[in-house]
Amino acid sequence: MTYRILTALLGFLLVVSPVWADGGPWNFLMQLPVNDAGITIDRPIAIAIDEENKRYYVVDAVGGTLISFDSDGKHLAAFNAGGELKQPVAMAKGLRGMLWVIERSTNQLFYVNPKEQEVRKFPLSYPDGSLIFPARLAVDSQGRLLVLDRMRGAVVRLDDNLKVEQSFVGGQGSKGFVDFKVRKDGLWALDGLAGKVYRFAEDGTSSVVALETRLEFPVSLEIDDAGQLYVLDRHAGSVAVFGPRGDFRFDFLGRGKRHGRLWYPSQLLFDWEGRLCVVDEGNNRVDIFSR
Amino acid sequence: MKRRIISTLVMFVVSLVGIVVSPASGLAASCFDCHNSADFRGKVVHSPVAENRCDQCHSPHVARHEGLLLQEQKVLCFSCHRQLEKRVNNSAVMHQPVKEGTCRSCHAPHAADYAGLLTKRGGDLCFSCHEQAKKSYANMHEPFKSGKCDACHDPHGGSDYRLLKATGSSLCLGCHKAEAEMKKAHLGRDSRNLDCLGCHHPHGGKERALLREIKHQPFTSGNCQACHGRTQGADACLGCHPDVLATFNHTHSHLQSTDGGNPCQACHNPHVGDRAGLLPANEGQGCRACHEGTFTRRAKMLHQHPGWNKCSDCHDLHGSDWPGMLKGSPEVVCARCHEDHKKFTHPIGDKAPDPRNGVPMNCMTCHDANAGTMYKHFLHGSAERGLCVQCHLSY
Numbered sequence: 001m002t003y004r005i006l007t008a009l010l011g012f013l014l015v016v017s018p019v020w021a022d023g024g025p026w027n028f029l030m031q032l033p034v035n036d037a038g039i040t041i042d043r044p045i046a047i048a049i050d051e052e053n054k055r056y057y058v059v060d061a062v063g064g065t066l067i068s069f070d071s072d073g074k075h076l077a078a079f080n081a082g083g084e085l086k087q088p089v090a091m092a093k094g095l096r097g098m099l100w101v102i103e104r105s106t107n108q109l110f111y112v113n114p115k116e117q118e119v120r121k122f123p124l125s126y127p128d129g130s131l132i133f134p135a136r137l138a139v140d141s142q143g144r145l146l147v148l149d150r151m152r153g154a155v156v157r158l159d160d161n162l163k164v165e166q167s168f169v170g171g172q173g174s175k176g177f178v179d180f181k182v183r184k185d186g187l188w189a190l191d192g193l194a195g196k197v198y199r200f201a202e203d204g205t206s207s208v209v210a211l212e213t214r215l216e217f218p219v220s221l222e223i224d225d226a227g228q229l230y231v232l233d234r235h236a237g238s239v240a241v242f243g244p245r246g247d248f249r250f251d252f253l254g255r256g257k258r259h260g261r262l263w264y265p266s267q268l269l270f271d272w273e274g275r276l277c278v279v280d281e282g283n284n285r286v287d288i289f290s291r
Numbered sequence: 292m293k294r295r296i297i298s299t300l301v302m303f304v305v306s307l308v309g310i311v312v313s314p315a316s317g318l319a320a321s322c323f324d325c326h327n328s329a330d331f332r333g334k335v336v337h338s339p340v341a342e343n344r345c346d347q348c349h350s351p352h353v354a355r356h357e358g359l360l361l362q363e364q365k366v367l368c369f370s371c372h373r374q375l376e377k378r379v380n381n382s383a384v385m386h387q388p389v390k391e392g393t394c395r396s397c398h399a400p401h402a403a404d405y406a407g408l409l410t411k412r413g414g415d416l417c418f419s420c421h422e423q424a425k426k427s428y429a430n431m432h433e434p435f436k437s438g439k440c441d442a443c444h445d446p447h448g449g450s451d452y453r454l455l456k457a458t459g460s461s462l463c464l465g466c467h468k469a470e471a472e473m474k475k476a477h478l479g480r481d482s483r484n485l486d487c488l489g490c491h492h493p494h495g496g497k498e499r500a501l502l503r504e505i506k507h508q509p510f511t512s513g514n515c516q517a518c519h520g521r522t523q524g525a526d527a528c529l530g531c532h533p534d535v536l537a538t539f540n541h542t543h544s545h546l547q548s549t550d551g552g553n554p555c556q557a558c559h560n561p562h563v564g565d566r567a568g569l570l571p572a573n574e575g576q577g578c579r580a581c582h583e584g585t586f587t588r589r590a591k592m593l594h595q596h597p598g599w600n601k602c603s604d605c606h607d608l609h610g611s612d613w614p615g616m617l618k619g620s621p622e623v624v625c626a627r628c629h630e631d632h633k634k635f636t637h638p639i640g641d642k643a644p645d646p647r648n649g650v651p652m653n654c655m656t657c658h659d660a661n662a663g664t665m666y667k668h669f670l671h672g673s674a675e676r677g678l679c680v681q682c683h684l685s686y
Contacts, residue, residue, distance in 0.1 A: 106540070151525055257648045257656075
């Protein structure tokens with residue numbers, strides 16, 4: 001009996017070990033655009049998803065376009081809002097098929113109706129008139145817009161009139177947020193330089209997790225259902241995974257240009273199936289990994 | 292009988308003296324048969340030399356190390372100087388000679404005229420490498436003037452690149468204890484919370500207060516309200532410098548508040564600086580405050596691009612549309628200095644896509660001038676083979 005248990009355990013380890021050999025349970029699934037798609041992305045800088053229709057939107061900052069793909073990576077369309085998009089740097093899917101886009105050339109927020117090719121432009125500011133320098137954005141489950149402001153290193157939630165109704169800022173010693181994600185359990189924000197992840201409740205109260213390992217240049221954050229924190233290190237070209245208390249678990253990928261490597265990656269995002277999307281700016285591709 | 296006893300005693304004393312005076316194997320007397328003993332004299336003598344114990348450091352016959360040293364220089368020194376070893380190992384940044392294990396760069400191992408067996412007088416020794424720091428000022432900080440660099444710097448290691456003995460204002464407050472006077476000069480602020488080195492040059496300056504030389508106009512004219520009367524965010528700067536905002540409007544923008552306050556102050560001092568733009572003299576070290584990883588990576592590399600400490604030669608410090616915030620495409624940035632290389636190169640550009648990712652090849656495909664590499668010309672691999680086979684698989 002003991003012999004059987006030992007054999008079974010050994011067999012299990014043999015099966016599991018190759019999966020974990022690269023430092024995590026992630027397998028490469030596909031790349032956007034797929035190799036034979038016949039399209040190229042000039043400089044992918046960000047990605048957004050449409051959970052309802054299961055679509056990916058890749059933001060091409062140099063080409064000035066938003067490029068959509070279906071769940072299998074099939075290219076669907078490229079969109080530049082009638083030439084209005086010059087230098088988009090982030091995007092989020094809003095309600096009723098509308099798109100929110102950050103246009104860097106003017107630092108404005110664009111509200112885009114893709115069907116009508118209609119664009120409305122909004123500058124953003126605080127109630128005291130000081131500027132918001134938008135860098136990332138997201139729409140929560142109630143359709144409210146949240147924007148990362150690099151001017152203050154804070155995340156702000158906007159009301160229907162795009163006025164700041166709530167600011168989420170780091171505590172003492174904060175070096176400013178560089179990315180955030182909105183989940184059912186709150187707003188999560190990455191303070192890259194300080195190596196901390198904040199979690200904010202609806203009312204703005206926060207808890208903070210210090211990451212155990214110092215990363216080179218953290219730029220993006222994701223959180224899986226088990227509460228593990230995924231942090232993208234732009235200069236190291238790797239994804240570091242931490243436990244809910246900030247304990248380092250493993251990292252994967254690495255700096256380079258070959259398949260399975262990253263060159264100045266810019267963003268992490270989980271899609272509707274929990275697949276991990278990594279925007280690899282320097283390699284002009286988006287890598288998608290599944291468990 | 293009496294004569295015998297006296298003879299025996301004399302013989303005993305003579306033998307004893309002989310044992311004490313005559314050199315044991317490897318000790319100084321036999322060494323000085325060949326090595327001039329005058330070279331081992333000085334005001335300060337290393338204790339093994341003073342004790343005629345050459346064999347504490349040298350093997351008299353053969354050794355693996357130069358100078359017949361028993362061990363590698365640093366290991367040998369630390370075998371006695373253990374407290375120093377512990378302190379050095381706990382330092383975030385080591386002085387370069389310590390890092391390289393060349394204690395002899397500063398210390399004479401046998402004898403010297405200066406305390407600590409230093410080969411030269413304090414300041415003269417430091418300036419023999421740090422030539423750029425040897426300047427004359429109308430007003431000089433007393434330790435600098437008297438060559439007592441070690442009053443502020445730890446010559447072995449410290450918590451940052453300056454090897455300072457203490458952080459923040461505590462370094463200065465060790466000597467400058469007149470709190471009331473300092474409060475008066477700093478609008479009543481608690482000196483412990485001040486960043487003294489942000490405004491004062493620790494070596495010298497034109498004025499008695501050793502303020503850094505380039506001054507913000509409102510500061511010079513005492514018009515504090517020009518900035519402090521406004522919001523403390525970037526608008527305090529943009530109100531007078533509105534055109535600067537557009538320089539940040541790039542895919543990669545450097546605009547990032549690092550303390551929840553004014554993002555401009557992450558790089559610029561609002562009062563005084565060493566050079567135009569109210570920036571510190573040591574450009575790279577200003578960048579290092581946030582980009583420590585790049586500097587750490589570079590420090591490990593054998594081949595580093597010259598002038599790497601002047602980041603703005605290649606990077607646009609406000610914003611860029613290129614990864615790494617380069618001033619343009621890599622081939623354009625590199626060609627600004629490497630003009631000849633424009634005429635002969637591996638195919639680059641749109642007609643030469645990198646087979647690994649389809650991206651047009653450029654200088655950075657093969658070279659890493661930013662962090663440097665372990666290969667000459669900052670290549671990503673050995674030019675004989677390792678680099679080329681990444682693309683030329685059948686090579």
